[in-house]
Every structure is written in structure tokens, then in C-alpha cells.
Amino acid sequence: MNDEQRLMDEADRRASGYLQGIGGRRPYPGPEALAGLAAFDEPLPQQGHDGLGTLALLDQAGSPATVASNGPRYFGFVIGAALPAAAAADRLLLAWDQAASTFDSSPVSATVERVAAAWLLEILDLPRGSGVGFGTSATAGTVACLATARRALLARAGWDLDRDGLAGAPAIKVVLSATAHIAVRKAVRVLGFGSAQVIEAPVDAFGRVDPQRLPALDDRTLLCLQAGEVNTGEFDPFSDIIPHAKRAGAWVHVDGAFGLWARASSLHPLTAGVDAADSWTTDGHKWLNTPYDGAVAVCRDADALAQALNSDAAYAQSSRDAQKNLTLEFSRRPRGIAIWAALRTLGRDGVAAMVEQHCAYASALAQTLRGAGFEVLNRVVLNQVLVRCADDAQTVAVRQAVIDSGAAWFGASLWQGRPAFRISVSSWRTGPADMAQLAAALTQALRACAAEQ
Template sequence: MDEIATIEKANQLAIEYLDNVTDRRVFPDEDGLAGLKAFEEALPSQPSDPAETLHLLNKYGTPATVTSNGGRYFGFVIGATLPAAAVAERLAAAWDQCGSSFVNAPVAAKLEEIAADWVLDILDLPRESRIGFGTSATACGLSVLAVARRTLLKRKGWDIDADGLIGAPEVKLIIPETVHVTVKKAAKLLGFGLNRLIIAPCDDKGRVDVTQLPELDDLSILCLQAGEVNMGEFDRFPELIEIARAADAWVHVDGAFGLWARASKSKKHLTTGVELADSWTTDGHKWLNTPYDGAMAICRDGQAFAQTLNSDAVYSTAEPYAQKNLVLEFSRRARGIPIWAALRSLGRQGVDDMVTKHCAQAQRMAEGLKALGVTVLNSVVINQVLCTLGSEEKNAALLQRISDEGEVWFGPSKWQGASVFRLSVSSWRTTDDDIDRAIASIGRAIEAN
């Protein structure tokens, strides 16, 4: 089969998959999982027809997928890919551009430049900021924390680029006790030392307690949260950032999904003051519903950002704010293209409508679960619903029955050391009927216990 015919066949299979996405099990059944053994083969010694590989993928891979691209997946904050983002991703793959700089990919550079401007606009963040389109909030968090440390040390006259960290003044990293694990991972990779992190106590909603904020100084990085991963709550940005600014500390906001609340007129108040921070991270593949590997590192000081991550070489220099100077990778695909496409197709009102709808659906879910006798632990301020049946055993039994039935899927979590389960509403495909079907499925599972 020739190249074009194989691509056409792949497109046909993808269309068939999407045609059935609303009717598919959300989590694969035992037969689907067992079929994965078909991939357990030795490395082939000879070339083969790409069509054979495509057939193998479809026959045994498709039945083993989790239908996170549907409307009844509530396991993590994973948005189904919007049609405009999907087709942009498909065409960009055919272009096969190395989105490092204008000279490598003029169209990628232009679209990512526009996407960055639009993101700053819709999130109402300082317009002088620069955005690096990275792989994940983990990678983007690592980038901006590196910028923060370099900047604070430079103010003290220390050149970390030339002299490294040995002998340097210590930069302290202050994190909420509810901080997402990706921030800890970035801190570990940057050498902050997990045992040297300073923990900021939080209240019963997972927000940093302003009255117990550790002492800050001009060698401090304070991490705050826009959308705590369990409760969905937001730190008190105005008060906390005022304290940090008085100490000349750097403030970073982890807003992997919650930062998109700023795009909703009814929810923007939750983020008041977040624009006063120095850096932010957020994902497109969560609440904006773009494909995976679509995150953003946002830094107010664009020059410091580009200097920290600069990767100009004698054979490859580029414009100061080329993406290769704002992300970890030198060679990269243009992840900002589907973000541009999503924003262009939705527009300001479309993003507002989607975020607002999901928040209302989360409330609908919470009320339905309460009627079943489920304890809802949070205030459901945005799209997170945190629940328990009262014991780890009951929660585990519920989750197993939900997985076995396949009507919906969501997963376990921990809150203040106790077993809980969490439902996240973030797919553009999710309808109110999907919410009601989820409630009914949970009701059946509770009755079966």
C-alpha cells in the first residue's frame, strides 16, 4: 500500500473511531486489555508494509483505549480534543515542521506568536509576558522555576550560567502543602532538594493560609495555585502576592487547569490578583481541549526567560524569543498551532461558554451524588467534585464496579490522608445527559455494594 493510501486508511479508521466515541466503553473490558499481548513480538528483522502496522494498531490498540476523547470520562482533567485543534494537528503533522524558529518554520513561528498573544489576552495576563509552548506543566514549571532562580541570583550578583550553584546563595522554594506533584518533580530536577523545600500550611480548602505563610525574602520563590487539584480552590493571590512583593520574592502560579477560570466571566473573580505574579503555567490539553503535549510556560520578564533557556548555536541563531529559546527542546513540533486553532474556532465567547458549562455540570454532578448519599467534600467552585462513601473499602469497591461496567470512568485520590474519589468535568463533548448517566451508573454501583 502506498503512502497516500495508507494515510487515507488511517484517516478512515480515525473517523470510524470518532463516530463511535459516544457509544464506546469508557474503560476497556478484559478482552480489550488481553488483546494487548498481540504487540509482544520480537523486533522485526525485515521491513514490512506500513499498512500491516496500521492494521495491528487498529485491531488490538483501538479496543484497549480509554475513551478520554468522549463525554463520560471524568478521571483526570483531560479535555476531549476540539475538532479545530484535531484538524490543525493533523495538517501540521503533514507539514512536519521543526518549530524551533522562524527560519526553520515560518508558519509555525507566526501561528505560535499569535497564539501567545491570544492566550495573554483571554487569560488577561501582563501583555509584555512571553510564552513557551512546552510539552507539559511539569516541563513548563521546571523552565520558569529555573528563570526565577537565575533572576534572583543575578540580582545578588551571582552568574549561575557561568558559575553554577556551588557556592551560590541559597534560593528557597516555598510550596503549599497541597502542591501538585509536578512542582515537586521540577524542584527535584532543579536540585532544590525535597528535604529543603519550605512548606506553606493550607486551610481546610487546600489554600495557603495567609496567617501562616513562611517568612519570605529576596531569595525566595513562592509557588501558589490556581485550581488545587482536589478541591479546585484558588489561593488568595492579592494578599499573598503583596507580601511576596514587599520581600522582593518571586511568585509563580501553577494554574494547569484552573487558570482558565479567568476566561469565564462568572468565574474570573476566583483568580483576582493572579496577574500580579511573575510566572504562570497552564495546559491546553486540559480545559482548552487541545491535544496532548500542549502546555504553556508564561513569564512576565521575557528577556530573563529567553536568556535562561537560550539555545542559540553557531549554526542556528534565531530571533530572541524563538520558541527554542523559551522551551526545553531545541527540535520540537509546533505545539502552539492546535492552541491557536482552538482559540480561533471558539473565540472568547466559546471558551467562556465551555468553562462555564463544565462548572455548571460539576454542580449538577455534585447534587446528583448527594441525593445518592455520597459525601461531597468540596464546595465545587469550578469543575472538580471530590467525594467519599466513608471508607477506603467502599470507595475501592465503587471504583471497581464503575470500571467493570464501563459506562463512565473516574479515579481515586487522597485528601488529608483519607481515601476519596474525584470526578473532573472538562470535555467539550460532555452533555447534561452524560452527567445524568454518570450519576445513574454510580447509583447502580452503590446499590450493588
């Protein structure tokens, strides 16, 4: 056995050990583990260290300080655990070390990602033949889709963006939901849209865009809607809004980072009409439970996406559907392969069962929490449970008490200007016992805080 093989075997041994203990790990590291991170504060070595020693340091000081988002009791940010088949595929990809830009640079990557793209359009029931780019995140995917949208809208107005740039171009306005995710707002800002060009669409009590108060749209409008509002899990009324937007000539983009996966389940009706949009983004590393980082940008007009993001060069000519022409990255690893592995292993039935199970868990938890004296702020139509206590101080204290106990981790939020916390059920590892433990920890924390007050 050579040194490389020995090192890889040791990495596999340590990784396997980590996974074997994932169910017993604190969802968030405790003070001792965080203090142990000081081991990394060492000067840059003059002479390199042994690879086995470097790996040992990473495991011994690093593993205890990980957030156990790959475990069953992490309920933050709609982060799913990594499915074994998808994680195993990712390990093999590391050995392959492919530059998955074109067929020439990696025939296997181009082939498998082409299949993954077709499967994705099928399981999400989006227009077949759409362009599909496998990128790093919904943020990057949104940048790609909105850049494509702006270029297309300007072309319709007779402006050649590639030749003339943005200086002097016809004004494009952006209409966002008032509850738009920060990733969409960041993408808009990165693309150079100032606050004067961004209009917020009013929302109803559930965080959905209100069709009756929709700002005026025209053929120079980029409208961004949501499939799965980040706090409530609600869906904008696509069937009411998108036809109106299309008649006005607007481009419609849908942020479906996690909610778009409802289309792969019996919850499909929640997304009615979403397939009439022009572009969509979703994540694999959220509800499909693929390893970080793997996300998807989908554009109905595949040519428009490929032209907007084209990166052909004299030394790197490729087909229209080469991933380097559908994503922001030229040098990239084949993120679509983990998505392919998840879809192939789960199949239609497995994806549907996972989504439906998580939604059932969320609904049952909401019912339990209401009975225990919590205020559940949303209708729990999906996998999000938005919770508040009797007052703001108690809301903050209860969340912190549960986290300090090591029973679970979930994120703080603001809803209609007041503190709340958001529980996202999205890990394939989460089972009934984990949900019961979460409910018990929350109830105990609420009683303790009430007694102190």
C-alpha cells in the same frame, strides 16, 4: 494514487471510524481488549512489514485498548477531549513535519505561535508582552519557569549562574503549598532543590495556602501558588499573598494547569490578583481541549525567560522570542498551533461557555450525589467534585463498580489521609445525558455496596 497517499488515506479512514464510535466506547478498556495487546509482543522483524498491515495491527489490537479520554464519559485527571478544529490542525501539522524552533526553520510555525501567544495572554488576562513558551506539559513549563526564577533571584544577589554555576551560590529556598501538585514537586526536585530547601506552606480546609501561616519570605525565595487545587479546584488567595511576597522580593510562580482557564469566563473573580505573579503555567490539553501534548509557560519578564533558556548557536541564531529560547526543547513541533486553532474556532464566547458549562455540570452532580447519600468533600467552586462514601472500603468499592460497569472512568485520590475519588468535568463532548448516566451509575453502585455490607 501512490503508496504514501494510500497509507495516509487508510489512516484517515481508521481514525474517522474510531471517532465515529467514540461515544459508545468503554471509558476504560475491558479484559478482552487488554488481552488483545499481546498481539504487539512479536520479535523485531528481520524484513519490514507492509505499512498498511502495520496500521491495521495498530488499529485492530490498539484501538480497543485505548482509554477513551477523547469521549464524553471520561472524568479523570482533567483531561479534555480534542476539539475537532484543534485535532484537524494537528493532522495537518503531521503532514507539514515542521521543526518549529525558529522563523528560519518554519516561518508559518513562528508566525502562528506568535499570534497564539498574544491571544493567550489576552484571553487569560495576563501581562501583555510576557514571554510565552509552548511546551509539552505543565511539568516542563514549571521547570522552565522555576529555572528562570532561580537564575533571576541569584542575579539579584550578585551571582552569575551562567558563569559560576550552582556550586557555592547563595541559597535559594522554595515555598510550596502543602497541597502542591506532584508536577511542581517534580520540577523542584529535577532542578536540584533538596528537601532542606523546600518549605511547605500550611493550607486551610479547602486546600488553599493560609496567608496567616505563610512561611517567612525574602528576596531569595521562590514561592509556588495554585490556580485550581487538584482535588478541590480551589484557588490560593492571590490578592492577600502576592503583594506580601513582592514586598519581600520573592519570585511568585502560579501552577494553573487547568484552573487558570477560569480567567476566560465569568469565574474570573476566583483568580483575582493572580496576574501580579512573575510566572504561570497552564495546559491546552486540559480545559482548552487541545490534543496531547500542548502546554504553556508564561513569564512576565520575557527577557529573563529567553536568557535562561537560550539555545542560540553559530548555526542557529534567532530572535529573543524564538520558541527554542522559550521552551526546554530545541527540536520541537509547533504545539502552539493547536492552541491557536482552538482559540480561533471557539473565540472568547466559546471558551467561556465551555468552562462555565463544565462548572455547572459539576455543581449539579455534587447536589445529586449529596441527595443520594454521598459525602461531597469540596465546595465545588470549579469543575472538580471530590467524593467519599460512608467508609473507606465503600469508597474504593463504589468507584471500582462504576469503572467495571463501563459507565464512566474517574480517578482515585487521597484527601486528608483517607481515600476519595475525584470527578473532573472537562470534555467538550460531555453533555447532560452523560452526566445523568454518571450520577445513575454512582447511585446504583452505592446502593449495591450498601446492600452487600
